Amino acid sequence: MQGQLFSTDFLLRGITETEPWRALTETALDAFIAQLQTLYAVYHVDSALNESQTEDELIEPVLAQLGWSDSWLSQVNLSQTGREDVPDFLLFADPATKTRALAEKDDRRALHGIALLEAKRWMRLLDRSEGKVGSNRKSRDFGAPSSQMLRYLSRADVMSDRAIKWGILTNGALWRLYWQDARSRAEDFFEVNVAAALGVTGIPQELDGPQNRHALKLFFLFFHRAAFLSQSWDTQRRSFHAIAQAQARWYEEKVSQNLGQRVFDEVFPALANALIASDVEAVKDPKGRYNREYLEELREAALVLLYRLLFVFYAEDRRLLPVTDSRYASYSLSELRDKAAQALDSGKALSGTAATYWSVLDDLFLIISQGDDQVGMPAYNGGLFERTRAPILARVRVPDVRMARVIDALSRRIEDSTKPRINYRDLSVAHLGSIYERLLEYTLVQETTEEGKTTLLARPASFARKVSGSYYTH
Structure with missing residues (x-):
């Protein structure tokens, strides 16, 4: 568990007092973890998966387990000219919203989105560039993936008329959540090492992190589609992310x-x-x-x-x-x-x-x-x-x-x-x-x-x- 978007005190203790944490039953969590274990069972730290394979074999199935089935579009251009700002996925609140987005021109589809997702090949370093563009890389895949995500979020903030504030960055093993309005966007992310929590071979455990089951419950709660939507139980109808941020600030x-x-x-x-x-x-x-x-x-x-x-x-x-x-x-x-x-x-x-x-x-x-x-x-x-x-x-x-x-x-x-x-x-x-x-x-x-x-x-x-x-x- 890395990043500073939410306080450690809240993630380890405060969150256990929230409605979504209490509402997620042990049976439902067991089923979710079992599905992830099945998906990740065949991989190890040195598995050779390129970006496309990582998306097909891991990221899309995990998104489905997180409630995003039929609620994303691939390769949506955030630029009116050129193709420099094309995140891998534009995520929507529900399939109906996706359908409405499909009726729009490509550069207006972001108006209907609620989040972005950028996928990288299995185990790619997220904070380091891999050098010059070559035959094995997309021309837009430049710089460190974390910097690329921040660029996409800034562009999406404009193209969505400030509707899109959240971005997910993943290499299949690490899953990061970014917020456009964070004080320090480069540091204020939230990361869960899903592969480590599942015990994927060759990936070391986080010695000072939460227990694996706790980490996977955090992953479910923060990356699930429901976390991006207004909560019916909250009098202010805030998203779970907004509630978590307020609670984390209180703990801090x-x-x-x-x-x-x-x-x-x-x-x-x-x-x-x-x-x-x-x-x-x-x-x-x-x-x-x-x-x-x-x-x-x-x-x-x-x-x-x-x-x-x-x-x-x-x-x-x-x-x-x-x-x-x-x-x-x-x-x-x-x-x-x-x-x-x-x-x-x-x-x-x-x-x-x-x-x-x-x-x-x-x-x-x-x-x-x-x-x-x-x-x-x-x-x-x-x-x-x-x-x-x-x-x-x-x-x-x-x-x-x-x-x-x-x-x-x-x-x-x-x-x-x-x-x-x-x-x-x-x-x-x-x-x-x-x-x-x-x-x-x-x-x-x-x-x-x-x-x-x-x-x-x-x-x-x-x-x-x-x-x-x-x-x-x-």
């Missing part, structure tokens, strides 16, 4: 708000207290460690550390860092967050002296800053990971008992009884930026507890934001 906002509040109330002050407790310079001068100058230095160090963590969470979940490379995996924050969760859930004793979590983080930040070809990591050019950025971070070693809790608080939705993992892929840069911007307005204040111990709390301050904090946008 909920996760962002809860994470932000946790950062302000718990994580930021916990980091500050952990750093001051581990700082040898502060220990040397216990009376002076709470002066304004030192607290400002401590605040800056806590901000830098916090945003390093948020940056890596985001970059790993969005595959901007090489988390799928086994050489990098053992150094990753992804592996460390799993370790922290397991330790805390099992009640494992965590050292108040040893700093194994801190050591992994310190090494990881160094790898990101300098790059490391041995683990597949290019150097990051921003200033966030420079070791001179915050001197306190270079001289402390935060013990496991503190660091594991900080990592876990940023890793899971601990307000939920099931503590689901936060997938930072679902959070935009703007969401993370807003958290950081608000933190710049907080200062550290000293408070004495009922037990007579001194602790640090984060409180909003009246001072202006520092320009030095703007590196989150780099």
